[in-house]
Amino acid sequence: IYPQCIRLRRGSSEKAVQGSFGLDATAEWGCLPQEILLQIFQYLPLLDRAFASQVCKGWNQAFHMPELWRCFEFELNQPASSYLKATHPDLIKQIITRHSNHLQYVSFKVDSSTESAEAACDILSQLVNCSLKTLGLISTARPSFMELPKSHFISALTVVFVNSKSLSSLKIDDTPVDDPSLKVLVANNSDTLKLLKMSSCPHVSPAGILCVADQCHGLRELALNYHLLSDDLLLALSSERHVHLEHLRIDVVSENPGQQFHTIKKSSWEAMVRHSPKFNLVMYFFLYEDEFGPFFRDDVPVTHLYFGRSVSKEVLGRVGLTCARLVELVVCANGLRPLDEELIRIAERCQHLSAIGLGECEVSCSAFVEFVRMCGRRLSQLSIMEEVLVPDHKYGLDDIHWEVSKHLGRVWFPDMMPTW
Amino acid sequence: ETDSMVVHAVHWFRKGLRLHDNPALQEALAGADTARCVYVLDPWFAGAAKVGVNRWRFLLESLEDLDASLRKLNSRLFVVQGQPADVFPRLFKEWNVTRLTFEYDSEPYGKDRDGAIIKMAQEFGVETIVRHSHTLYNPDRVLEMNGGNPPLTFKRFQALVNRLELPKKPLPTVTAEQLAGCRTQLADDHDERYSVPSLEELGFKNPGKGASVWKGGETEALERLGKHLDRKAWVANFERPRIKAHSLFASATGLSPYLCFGCLSCRVFYHHLRELYLKLRRRSSPPPSLFGQLLWREFFYTAATNNPNFDRMEGNPICVQIPWDHNPEALAKWAEGRTGFPWIDAIMTQLRQEGWVHHLARHAVACFLTRGDLWISWEEGVKVFEELLLDADWSVNAGSWMWLSCSSFFQQFFHCYCPVGFGRRIDPNGDYIRRYVPQLKDYPDRYVYEPWNAPEAVQRASGCVVGVDYPKPMINHAESTRLNIERMKQVYQQLSHYRGLSLLASVPTIQEEAEPLLSDDSQAGSSGKTDTQTCAVWGCGLFLLRPWPEVFCLCGGVFLTC
Numbered sequence: 001i002y003p004q005c006i007r008l009r010r011g012s013s014e015k016a017v018q019g020s021f022g023l024d025a026t027a028e029w030g031c032l033p034q035e036i037l038l039q040i041f042q043y044l045p046l047l048d049r050a051f052a053s054q055v056c057k058g059w060n061q062a063f064h065m066p067e068l069w070r071c072f073e074f075e076l077n078q079p080a081s082s083y084l085k086a087t088h089p090d091l092i093k094q095i096i097t098r099h100s101n102h103l104q105y106v107s108f109k110v111d112s113s114t115e116s117a118e119a120a121c122d123i124l125s126q127l128v129n130c131s132l133k134t135l136g137l138i139s140t141a142r143p144s145f146m147e148l149p150k151s152h153f154i155s156a157l158t159v160v161f162v163n164s165k166s167l168s169s170l171k172i173d174d175t176p177v178d179d180p181s182l183k184v185l186v187a188n189n190s191d192t193l194k195l196l197k198m199s200s201c202p203h204v205s206p207a208g209i210l211c212v213a214d215q216c217h218g219l220r221e222l223a224l225n226y227h228l229l230s231d232d233l234l235l236a237l238s239s240e241r242h243v244h245l246e247h248l249r250i251d252v253v254s255e256n257p258g259q260q261f262h263t264i265k266k267s268s269w270e271a272m273v274r275h276s277p278k279f280n281l282v283m284y285f286f287l288y289e290d291e292f293g294p295f296f297r298d299d300v301p302v303t304h305l306y307f308g309r310s311v312s313k314e315v316l317g318r319v320g321l322t323c324a325r326l327v328e329l330v331v332c333a334n335g336l337r338p339l340d341e342e343l344i345r346i347a348e349r350c351q352h353l354s355a356i357g358l359g360e361c362e363v364s365c366s367a368f369v370e371f372v373r374m375c376g377r378r379l380s381q382l383s384i385m386e387e388v389l390v391p392d393h394k395y396g397l398d399d400i401h402w403e404v405s406k407h408l409g410r411v412w413f414p415d416m417m418p419t420w
Numbered sequence: 421e422t423d424s425m426v427v428h429a430v431h432w433f434r435k436g437l438r439l440h441d442n443p444a445l446q447e448a449l450a451g452a453d454t455a456r457c458v459y460v461l462d463p464w465f466a467g468a469a470k471v472g473v474n475r476w477r478f479l480l481e482s483l484e485d486l487d488a489s490l491r492k493l494n495s496r497l498f499v500v501q502g503q504p505a506d507v508f509p510r511l512f513k514e515w516n517v518t519r520l521t522f523e524y525d526s527e528p529y530g531k532d533r534d535g536a537i538i539k540m541a542q543e544f545g546v547e548t549i550v551r552h553s554h555t556l557y558n559p560d561r562v563l564e565m566n567g568g569n570p571p572l573t574f575k576r577f578q579a580l581v582n583r584l585e586l587p588k589k590p591l592p593t594v595t596a597e598q599l600a601g602c603r604t605q606l607a608d609d610h611d612e613r614y615s616v617p618s619l620e621e622l623g624f625k626n627p628g629k630g631a632s633v634w635k636g637g638e639t640e641a642l643e644r645l646g647k648h649l650d651r652k653a654w655v656a657n658f659e660r661p662r663i664k665a666h667s668l669f670a671s672a673t674g675l676s677p678y679l680c681f682g683c684l685s686c687r688v689f690y691h692h693l694r695e696l697y698l699k700l701r702r703r704s705s706p707p708p709s710l711f712g713q714l715l716w717r718e719f720f721y722t723a724a725t726n727n728p729n730f731d732r733m734e735g736n737p738i739c740v741q742i743p744w745d746h747n748p749e750a751l752a753k754w755a756e757g758r759t760g761f762p763w764i765d766a767i768m769t770q771l772r773q774e775g776w777v778h779h780l781a782r783h784a785v786a787c788f789l790t791r792g793d794l795w796i797s798w799e800e801g802v803k804v805f806e807e808l809l810l811d812a813d814w815s816v817n818a819g820s821w822m823w824l825s826c827s828s829f830f831q832q833f834f835h836c837y838c839p840v841g842f843g844r845r846i847d848p849n850g851d852y853i854r855r856y857v858p859q860l861k862d863y864p865d866r867y868v869y870e871p872w873n874a875p876e877a878v879q880r881a882s883g884c885v886v887g888v889d890y891p892k893p894m895i896n897h898a899e900s901t902r903l904n905i906e907r908m909k910q911v912y913q914q915l916s917h918y919r920g921l922s923l924l925a926s927v928p929t930i931q932e933e934a935e936p937l938l939s940d941d942s943q944a945g946s947s948g949k950t951d952t953q954t955c956a957v958w959g960c961g962l963f964l965l966r967p968w969p970e971v972f973c974l975c976g977g978v979f980l981t982c
Contacts, residue, residue: 081746082733083797112745141745141795141905143699174903196528200902247921257873280921284905286898304921310841328922330834336845343600355924359835360842381924383832398707404610413575415832417715419779420676420811 030058037062050091074108077121082111082141092123101129107136107171109376110144117144121156133192136171137218143174150176150203161185169195173223177201190215195197197223199251206230217241223249226261234268238275245272247280252295254287262289266298274300280326284308289315296322303327303352310360313337320345326354328381333360338390340367347374355381358388365395372407379408386414403414429455429519429602430511432504433497434530435554435813436523437482438638439489441590441685443551448521449594452602456515457490458498459483460507461617470805473624474775478636482683483616485637493596495604504537511541512544521549523682526559526721527814528728556587556686556714559722570723572738572829577719578708590687611680626684633670633774634677634810646687649696665847668770668778669855669918677776677810679717686714720819731818732799738828742911744790750922751796753894754789755804757857760886762869763843764788766856773856775810780846783824787837790825791908793900798825826908832927833908836901840869859884 041049043061069275071094077086095103104135106127120137137145145153161167161181167189177198185193193216198204201224209228213236215221220243229250237245252261272279282304285295289312296318303325310333319329320342329346339361346353352413353375363371368389372379382404391397405412431448437459439445448455451952487497500507511517520541525534538548552558562580563570607613619627651673678684690711697706708715729736733744753759757768767781777785788794789801799819805812805821826833843853850868854861860868862882867874872886872893879885886892905923912926913919 079746083746084743091903109743111743112747138910140910141742143903173906199906251902253902282921283903286902298560304923306905306923308836308905309838309898319948328924330923332835333841356920357832357834359847360837381922383834383924385835398709416574417779417783418720418823419712420716420782420816420820 008033016172025334030056031186032058033059034062034065037068038065041068042063046091046375058111064098065300069095069102069218071105072099072103072107074106074120074123075297076116076374077111078109078113078115078198081113081116084111084140086116088180094344096123096126100127102129103130104132105134106130106132107134109140110136111140112142112144114144114147118152120145121148121153125159126155128163130160130163130168132160133166134169135160135164135167136169137173137175138171138173145175145208147387148176150178154178154181157181158184161188165189171195171197172201173197173199175201176203178203179205179211182212184206186212186215191218194218195221197221199223199249200253201225204228206233209233210236213237213242218243218244220244221245224251226250226252229264230262231265231268234264234272238271242275244276245279246276247282249282250274250284252283252285252287254291257288257291259287259291261294263294263297264300269301280304280327282306285311287311298315298322299324301325306332308328308332310335313339313342316342317345320349323350325352326350328355328357329353329360330355330357330383331361334358335360338362338364338367340364342373343367343371347371352378354378357381357383361385361388362390363388364390364392365397365400369395369403369407370399372404376407377409382408382412384414386416426516427452427454427518427602428516429521430515430517431455431457431973432520432522433457433459434522434525435680435682437486437682438641438685439486440593440638440642441553441688442523442594443553444523445594446591446598447551448519448619449598449602452519454515454604454605455495455599456498456604457486457495458511459486459499460499460502460504462501462503462504470803470807471735472772472775473619473627474632474634474808475622476622476626477619477632478677478681478775478810480616480680481632481636482620482638485639485683487616489638491890493594493599495599496606496610496614497616498610499616500614501617504533505540508537508540508960509544512541512546517544517546519547519549521551524550524552526555526725528725528730529814531725554682555721556690556718557581557584557722559725562722563726570726571719572723574716574719574829577722578715581715581718581785582708587687587690590685590691602629634674634776636677636681636782638683640964641675641684644673644675644678645684645692648675649692661847663778663780665849665851667693668781668847668852670770670774670776674776679714679814680811680813686717690714717816720816724815731799731802731814733827740827740911740915742797742825742827743907745795747794747796750794750894751789752786753886753891754794754796758891758894759788759839760872760891760898761788761839762850762853762857762860762871762890764839766843766853769856770852771805771808775808777809782820784837784842785838786821786824790821790827791835791904793839793857793895793897795900795904795907798822798827801825813933830927830929832924833912834905834923836905839897840889844869846948857890859890869956920954921935 037059041052044052047237049063049068053060074092075084075087077084108123110116110120139145144378157177158173161184161383165188167185170185170193175198182204193212196212198220205226209224210230210233213233219237222237222245236242237248281301283302284306286308289310292311293317296315299322302323304327305319305323307330311331313334316334316339319326326346340363341364344367356379368384372382386397389397389400395403401413429448429452431445436442436444445457468803483497483499490497497645500511508520522534525531534550538552545842561584562577565580565583566576571580675684675689679686679689693710694706697710722737724730727736727738733739733741745959752766755768757765759765764785767777767785770781771777786801789796790798802821803817806816809817822828823831845973847853848865850863850865853868860871863871863874863884864878864882867878871879871884871890874882874886876885884890909923909926916928918926
């Protein structure tokens with residue numbers, strides 16, 4: 001940009017007036033070509049761009065160039081429920097009137113108030129001329145979309161589905177989306193849909209999501225809750241016409257204590273792996289300890305495993321036996337029985353393991369050192385709470401980090417918590 | 421002897437409420453003709469809800485103790501009501517003060533206040549002497565060793581202080597001889613004008629009679645220190661003490677409030693501990709973990725000293741900007757122990773009644789309020805603890821809250837404390853719950869942590885029906901955990917531009933850990949090229965690598981890659 005500006009200056013008249021910064025007349029700044037303005041404006045945050053647009057007609061025109069309105073993130077916050085600032089309502093009006101047909105990558109960040117969720121739906125219903133490629137509905141605190149009347153939400157969302165016809169990426173976690181609206185999505189966007197994240201959408205049934213998998217053969221990333229997962233779904237995702245799946249994220253959440261979960265056949269998982277050998281399976285478990293019955297009985301191709309609540313020693317033992325593709329294991333809590341054998345088994349059998357996190361667990365120092373020795377340098381993430389390590393006859397707390405650092409090939413310390 | 425040779429000294433107590441290891445006080449007494457010990461108390465402050473009755477009581481007891489100790493040395497404490505900026509000009513004139521002494525306060529607000537007082541004292545021709553004795557190490561010295569920035573990981577901090585000289589040996593207690601040389605002139609109406617006020621006088625109606633669980637003052641502090649060191653078995657074996665159920669209750673040897681108010685010198689504690697260890701273990705150097713509690717305190721003082729925004733999120737260069745929820749109703753339930761989770765409610769009740777809870781209990785309630793369950797800002801937690809907790813001072817309180825809410829210091833956020841399971845694992849019998857949530861005392865062990873799961877018959881038999889005699893649980897923990905893990909991940913991934921699938925890799929690693937310490941070959945092993953740049957947004961001077969050559973800053977400010 002600088003050389004172009006210099007050329008401009010040299011081309012200006014001899015009698016140019018010196019401005020306050022020693023520059024030539026401000027008229028020169030007003031003559032900057034739109035391409036240059038575009039580049040500059042792209043670096044400016046929205047507020048600064050808005051100020052700049054008030055300076056003169058030329059800059060105002062530049063502010064409204066379509067290229068600057070491809071991406072937008074609507075921030076909808078109420079002062080009563082959030083500390084964050086919100087996108088100005090006037091700006092929202094302007095965008096809808098002047099730029100809705102330029103928008104391609106849109107997200108809504110909404111706080112925990114129903115008003116914010118309503119405002120998002122309001123905007124969505126007005127995006128009639130839009131041909132969106134990306135849409136994200138993100139609740140930054142509690143899921144306020146779930147508080148809305150379902151029909152209100154669905155009708156707003158279907159406006160986008162019907163008009164876009166080229167949606168590639170859709171994030172609608174924690175919303176009241178349902179089977180019929182998914183049918184509308186599929187009817188209009190089946191050729192383009194690549195990413196669909198819909199964890200915790202309680203109004204969708206396994207049949208609803210199966211419809212998506214059957215029709216959207218380009219789907220590469222999918223996130224949903226376990227109750228929507230079925231053998232049929234996995235087979236549909238592994239059908240010949242389907243592209244290779246890149247990743248599948250599954251949340252296993254317990255609604256009530258003692259909930260029963262269905263099982264997925266080993267053959268369905270095998271079909272997935274055959275079809276998409278490199279796919280990542282991310283599973284987040286939020287279950288009570290005694291609800292793990294159906295899980296980890298057969299081989300499962302999980303790559304990233306998170307236990308968000310306490311998980312038993314026995315289940316961790318089964319993980320070692322059934323998760324040969326495991327890359328990351330994160331355990332929030334286990335309890336007060338040492339996980340020595342289970343960890344050693346995981347080191348043996350999960351040859352791709354490169355990240356492990358242990359929270360409220362216990363492991364003897366010797367077993368831990370052995371675990372690290374077996375894994376060696378493939379462990380790029382090792383996050384162990386200090387309280388996890390139990391000193392024994394071989395190692396105390398003050399020397400264990402040397403042993404571990406040696407095997408890892410870098411300086412390592414456990415994670416600490418303040419003891420005030 | 422001309423007037424200019426006469427020294428009229430005033431020692432200003434703020435923290436450091438003790439006569440032992442008090443170098444500033446010693447400076448006041450050295451060669452002085454008269455010396456007075458002053459505490460400036462702002463009565464307006466008592467009305468503000470910010471400081472609760474237990475903290476006031478502790479302070480007043482500490483002041484009474486100082487007064488009693490000074491009386492034995494033929495002196496008295498002068499409690500002057502008002503604000504320092506108004507009080508000192510009056511006193512300088514009335515007492516012809518020539519020398520003012522006080523203990524150094526490293527906190528930003530304290531430094532500003534003291535700067536103004538020093539300037540004003542100069543105008544009155546008063547010499548000011550300031551001495552360090554509230555911390556083991558001078559925070560500025562540690563900052564200097566770290567290129568002007570506070571270390572942001574505890575291990576880095578430990579590595580730096582290991583290279584410093586040992587903390588100075590504590591000075592002995594002020595003696596009667598020292599005070600005999602500088603008479604304190606006492607007026608007949610000293611008690612009327614300068615005595616320690618009572619809680620009622622400060623505006624607390626019905627403050628409650630009876631001995632408090634934590635008695636304030638230097639005398640009590642030193643007695644406790646003795647008992648604390650007597651637990652030789654602990655020090656001798658020096659194992660990491662695993663928490664047992666009884667640790668949750670207030671301990672007769674606990675020292676944290678006394679360190680906070682300065683009734684006990686941290687240097688005295690440090691050196692006693694060190695000597696005891698060397699005597700019992702005969703090894704050449706005690707492990708850093710022996711001084712854990714003291715070093716955490718130092719860490720936070722150092723981190724806060726140059727950061728006036730340390731206790732808030734906005735404008736705080738080391739704090740991650742997280743979109744916390746604003747929910748006063750939920751906050752009140754937490755603060756008042758009405759969450760419906762007995763473990764949380766017991767802790768908040770003990771905190772309100774007594775002013776202290778175990779550090780693991782603090783982790784549990786902090787996690788519950790912020791990233792674990794309620795998703796409310798840690799700043800609100802800071803305010804509640806400031807009101808209720810005896811050992812909460814500005815730096816340590818705010819720093820600990822940032823740490824526990826994963827708002828700073830590069831903490832992993834995957835480990836969440838379950839409001840049912842965590843407490844149960846510490847205290848399976850539920851004695852702690854039964855004591856502080858007495859409505860539940862007749863519940864069987866199986867349900868005392870989760871009374872809402874008890875069958876109706878059990879609830880009625882125990883005399884406490886959930887929803888009637890005790891609140892229902894205010895949230896669904898599994899659901900909250902699920903949501904909040906996603907929120908934290910979103911925040912951190914936006915910060916680190918990490919697009920991968922690893923939960924652990926979402927949190928950036930700080931370069932200061934990877935960098936080997938100078939002249940320490942055994943710690944070699946940095947992970948790639950490094951470069952420094954100052955963050956364009958807050959000028960916070962942090963830099964993080966994820967992966968090379970992308971460089972970004974913790975505050976979210978972005979600067980160009982090279």
